[in-house]
Every structure is written in C-alpha cells, then in structure tokens.
Amino acid sequence: MTLSRRAMVAGAGATLALGASGRRAAAQSPRLPAAVAEPPRLPVAELPRLPVADPELVARDEAVWREVAGRFRVSADFVNLENGYYGIMPEPVRHAYLRNVDRLNEENSHLLRTTYKGEADQIRRRIAGLLGVTAEEIALTRGGTEALQNLIAGYRGLRPGDAVMYADLDYHSAQYAMNWLAGRRGVTVERFAVPEPATRQAVLDAYERALRDHPKVRLLLLSHMNNRTGLVTPVKEIVTMARGHGVDVIVDAAHSWGHLDFTIADLDAEFAGFSLHKWMGVPLGAGFLYIRKDRLADVDSVFADETYPLTDIRSRVHSGTMNVAPILTVPTALDFHDALGAQVKQARLRYLRDRWVHQVLDLPGLEILTPEDPSMYGALTAFRLRGHTSEADNVAVADRLMSHHRVFTVRRGGVTRGDCVRVTPALFTSAEQVDRLVVALRDVAGRMPRA
Known part of the structure; x- marks a missing residue:
C-alpha cells in the first residue's frame, strides 16, 4: 500500500544521499556484502510539496500542479497528450538515472557481480x-x-x-x-x-x-x-x-x-x-x-x-x-510517487480526463469510449467521430490536432467497432492545456463530414 506522504517526507528528511566518491569507495572492496543498505531517499527539497487535504480538492488546485509540472522537463513546442507510450521521468528521477548510468559505467562488472543483486532485492521488497x-x-x-x-x-x-x-x-x-x-x-x-x-x-x-x-x-x-x-x-x-x-x-x-x-x-x-x-x-x-x-x-x-x-x-x-x-x-521514482500519493495521482489524472470530456459531450457525433463511471477510467481515454472508423480517418484527426493546434495525440486500432484517437494527459499537464484540446476538437469535429 502507498506510504503516507508525511511519513515518506519525514524519512527523506532524515536520510543523507551518498555522493559519487562514497559510491566509489564502497565499490573498492572485492568481497560480497552480507547485506545491502536501503537506498537513500530523495531529499525533501527535490520532492513536490502538496497540501494535506482531500485528494479531490488537491486534484483541482492548479497552483499545486504547476509546482509538480516544474519538476518535469517537457517540450514547449506542443501540448503532449500522448503520454500512454511511456511516462517521462521527473527531473529528480532523471538526475538519479544519469548518476546510475555513470555508476554502472564506472564500476562495470564489479557492480553487477557484487552489490547489484542485493540492491535489486531491496527494490523487489x-x-x-x-x-x-x-x-x-x-x-x-x-x-x-x-x-x-x-x-x-x-x-x-x-x-x-x-x-x-x-x-x-x-x-x-x-x-x-x-x-x-x-x-x-x-x-x-x-x-x-x-x-x-x-x-x-x-x-x-x-x-x-x-x-x-x-x-x-x-x-x-x-x-x-x-x-x-x-x-x-x-x-x-x-x-x-x-x-x-x-x-x-x-x-x-x-x-x-x-x-x-x-x-x-x-x-x-x-x-x-x-x-x-x-x-x-x-x-x-x-x-x-x-x-x-x-x-x-x-x-x-x-x-x-x-x-x-x-x-x-x-x-x-x-x-x-x-x-x-x-x-x-x-x-x-517510488520516492516521487510516494510524495504525491497514489490517491492524489489517481484523482488528478481522472480530473484532467473529466475536464476535457465534459466540455465536448455536446459535440454531435463525438463518441467517448470510456463511460462516466469513475471506477472505469483514469487519464487515458479515446474518442472517435461517428462513422469515421478507418485508420486513415483517425490518423487524419490526430494530424489535424497536431498540425493546426499543436496538440499531440495518437490513433489507436484494434477496436472491433473501429479505430479511434487516444488522449492521455500526464501529471505535468495543466487544465489550460486540456482546454486547448477542447478548442481543437470543436474545430476538427466541425470540419469532418457527418456520417
């Protein structure tokens, strides 16, 4: 189960991270360690600060999510609403990854033959x-x-x-x-x-x-x-x-x-x-x-x-x-997840989905492929324009959203009733950005011939 944010932050504040020199010194011993220490937690300064409140209220607080978004490095050239392929790392995680790439490169097979298995077991736990x-x-x-x-x-x-x-x-x-x-x-x-x-x-x-x-x-x-x-x-x-x-x-x-x-x-x-x-x-x-x-x-x-x-x-x-x-x-990455909390992440991602979906329910011929039952969706939701079920149709819709509105989505196939376009906000997505999708969808729906 997800750790409480307060407990996690308290633990993070009490833990000092090992520097690169400390890692190299520890790696010089050729013997296999009897036990591997728990990895250091992210310092409090690198974690997002969320108010202690109802997750549904936190989900709607754009000031909070601007701070969260500030911990992600994303392109300003377009609105990325195709985050289902994979989820980009927040900056503290990216920095840790670069350190781990360097560590692996520096320590080479010594790391793999000594401490790695113990560290992997800690991660499994x-x-x-x-x-x-x-x-x-x-x-x-x-x-x-x-x-x-x-x-x-x-x-x-x-x-x-x-x-x-x-x-x-x-x-x-x-x-x-x-x-x-x-x-x-x-x-x-x-x-x-x-x-x-x-x-x-x-x-x-x-x-x-x-x-x-x-x-x-x-x-x-x-x-x-x-x-x-x-x-x-x-x-x-x-x-x-x-x-x-x-x-x-x-x-x-x-x-x-x-x-x-x-x-x-x-x-x-x-x-x-x-x-x-x-x-x-x-x-x-x-x-x-x-x-x-x-x-x-x-x-x-x-x-x-x-x-x-x-x-x-x-x-x-x-x-x-x-x-x-x-x-x-x-x-x-799990430190960052724990700082937000699973309930808050879920609430925010559902809120972003609801924000755009509920503004386009009046569009004639627009089909939303997840129901209005919160237990049956998260951020990821697809739509199709009635009668436009081919791959070409839905590629054209996604292309129009990107070329004319700089909103990136993706066509998805394999659905028996026909292809669709998938929309997937992320934790760094703002309410204003999903509102841009609404404007773009009204344009696209108005241009597509009615079935």
Missing part, C-alpha cells in the same frame, strides 16, 4: 510493499511486455484441445503471445469484443457470456486498463467469474500501476505483468511480473534457466546482461 505482496512473488523484467510474454509462454496449465481467450481491447503484443500458444501447445485461440457503450454490467455480462460459450478455455488474458481506449475493467469480479469456469487469468496491469490506487488484493490476481516506465516514471526498460507464491509451479522457468532454483521466481525471467541503471533508479 520496495515494490512488493506497495503492492501488498512479498518480494518472493516479484521478478524484475525489462518492461510489462516481457512480463506478460513470460507468463503467457510459461503457463503450464494447457493441453492440446484446450483454448485460450482474450478481448479486442487487450494489448497487441500480449495477444500475439496468446496466438503463439496455438502452434506451440495445440490450443484454440478465442477472441471476443468488449461492448460499446461499455458499462460495468455490460462488461461483466460480456465476459460471463464469453466464458460460458467457450467451455474449453483454460487461460484468459485480462487488461486492468487497456492501452486502446483506457477502459478499466472490474478485474476482481472477472477473476472470480473465471475461477468458477476453471479458467486461470493473467492480468495486464502495465497501464494501471502508478496510475490507479490499488494493491494485488484489490485485483485478486494470481499472475500479473506490470510496467515501471509508464506511470511510475522509471526510465525506459523496467517492469516486473507477479506470481502468487502458491502458483509458482504453474509457470515454467524461462528456457530451462538454471541461474536460480525452480522455487525462485527469478528463474521465470532471463534477460541476459541488461542495462541495470533503470532498475537502480526505481527507488527514486
């Missing part, structure tokens, strides 16, 4: 604490995609003649991994469409119907927040439903962690993949997978890995010699 699980259930990866691929490819509960299933809104790379199982495991791949408009009950009914109609399904891919429309699914209810049909679920939480306020208990997940470089602001190249401890044997080790015993979750990931600087920067 820190992540596990936020998720409400144990470090033995966490394995670090290079991103959410690798985490999902390893879980899907390694899942052992399939036999020839079984089926696996996913929805149209699920992440394309994870869909590909599910398709891959057909040739490797002799299974059938089932696909279904999430309904539009997507109410909570309609989504639950769609999953219940899909599971009932495909009794051979043994594995379901389930996005917590999908990357196409931003719809947030009621994961816990669907996991319970799937268990009733004898189906295991792999949860894709790459877009939701650090974006929404939740723990594993809120999902009731047994297998899940996460990204650290989206909404936690870690440098590109970091994520992790989760396997509930009593289910570890249901996922194979990767390529018969012998680095760790089969009883160790780290045997489910083998990335080779990788850039560990992003992983070493995780504690700093």
Whole structure:
C-alpha cells in the first residue's frame, strides 16, 4: 500500500544521499556484502510539496500542479497528450538515472557481480510493499511486455484441445503471445469484443457470456486498463467469474500501476505483468511480473534457466546482461510517487480526463469510449467521430490536432467497432492545456463530414 506522504517526507528528511566518491569507495572492496543498505531517499527539497487535504480538492488546485509540472522537463513546442507510450521521468528521477548510468559505467562488472543483486532485492521488497505482496512473488523484467510474454509462454496449465481467450481491447503484443500458444501447445485461440457503450454490467455480462460459450478455455488474458481506449475493467469480479469456469487469468496491469490506487488484493490476481516506465516514471526498460507464491509451479522457468532454483521466481525471467541503471533508479521514482500519493495521482489524472470530456459531450457525433463511471477510467481515454472508423480517418484527426493546434495525440486500432484517437494527459499537464484540446476538437469535429 502507498506510504503516507508525511511519513515518506519525514524519512527523506532524515536520510543523507551518498555522493559519487562514497559510491566509489564502497565499490573498492572485492568481497560480497552480507547485506545491502536501503537506498537513500530523495531529499525533501527535490520532492513536490502538496497540501494535506482531500485528494479531490488537491486534484483541482492548479497552483499545486504547476509546482509538480516544474519538476518535469517537457517540450514547449506542443501540448503532449500522448503520454500512454511511456511516462517521462521527473527531473529528480532523471538526475538519479544519469548518476546510475555513470555508476554502472564506472564500476562495470564489479557492480553487477557484487552489490547489484542485493540492491535489486531491496527494490523487489520496495515494490512488493506497495503492492501488498512479498518480494518472493516479484521478478524484475525489462518492461510489462516481457512480463506478460513470460507468463503467457510459461503457463503450464494447457493441453492440446484446450483454448485460450482474450478481448479486442487487450494489448497487441500480449495477444500475439496468446496466438503463439496455438502452434506451440495445440490450443484454440478465442477472441471476443468488449461492448460499446461499455458499462460495468455490460462488461461483466460480456465476459460471463464469453466464458460460458467457450467451455474449453483454460487461460484468459485480462487488461486492468487497456492501452486502446483506457477502459478499466472490474478485474476482481472477472477473476472470480473465471475461477468458477476453471479458467486461470493473467492480468495486464502495465497501464494501471502508478496510475490507479490499488494493491494485488484489490485485483485478486494470481499472475500479473506490470510496467515501471509508464506511470511510475522509471526510465525506459523496467517492469516486473507477479506470481502468487502458491502458483509458482504453474509457470515454467524461462528456457530451462538454471541461474536460480525452480522455487525462485527469478528463474521465470532471463534477460541476459541488461542495462541495470533503470532498475537502480526505481527507488527514486517510488520516492516521487510516494510524495504525491497514489490517491492524489489517481484523482488528478481522472480530473484532467473529466475536464476535457465534459466540455465536448455536446459535440454531435463525438463518441467517448470510456463511460462516466469513475471506477472505469483514469487519464487515458479515446474518442472517435461517428462513422469515421478507418485508420486513415483517425490518423487524419490526430494530424489535424497536431498540425493546426499543436496538440499531440495518437490513433489507436484494434477496436472491433473501429479505430479511434487516444488522449492521455500526464501529471505535468495543466487544465489550460486540456482546454486547448477542447478548442481543437470543436474545430476538427466541425470540419469532418457527418456520417
């Protein structure tokens, strides 16, 4: 669970950061350390200062968010409303990353062969604490995609003649991994469409119907927040439903962690993949997978890995010699996350979505692809103009927003009812910037021919 901001700041104020000379001195010892100290916390001066108030009130305080935005280095050439690809680092995190790149370059294999594994274990414990699980259930990866691929490819509960299933809104790379199982495991791949408009009950009914109609399904891919429309699914209810049909679920939480306020208990997940470089602001190249401890044997080790015993979750990931600087920067990113608080981040991101969506609901033919149920969205939301469902149509809309209004968005495909344009504000986005999107959408909607 998220630490309180006051507790975190108090801890930060009492901790002194090691300088580069201190790191080099510590690295001179050739022996393996018996234990690795907790990484130093970010000094208070580098953290955003938020009032102690209701998260919904803080979310609307533009003075607070100007201060937060001041800790990000962003281009002034355009309004970036395409922050779903990855989340840029706040400046304290970027500086820490550069220090870690230098440290890795200076200490080289000595770092990797001595202190790194201990530091990585500390990071696993820190992540596990936020998720409400144990470090033995966490394995670090290079991103959410690798985490999902390893879980899907390694899942052992399939036999020839079984089926696996996913929805149209699920992440394309994870869909590909599910398709891959057909040739490797002799299974059938089932696909279904999430309904539009997507109410909570309609989504639950769609999953219940899909599971009932495909009794051979043994594995379901389930996005917590999908990357196409931003719809947030009621994961816990669907996991319970799937268990009733004898189906295991792999949860894709790459877009939701650090974006929404939740723990594993809120999902009731047994297998899940996460990204650290989206909404936690870690440098590109970091994520992790989760396997509930009593289910570890249901996922194979990767390529018969012998680095760790089969009883160790780290045997489910083998990335080779990788850039560990992003992983070493995780504690700093989590300090920044804790300073804001998961509830406040969630409230701010939903507020930015609401601010633009609620100003364009009157536009004829504009379809918003997330419902007006706060439990089913965050910042990421997509729209389409009725009748304009092709790739070309939606590329044209995104191009118009950028070329004429300097508002950057992205076209998304793969939705059964047609392509759309995704809008994703970030913590550095201001209310004025999403208001610019509103003006731009009125222009675009007025220029597109009515269906």
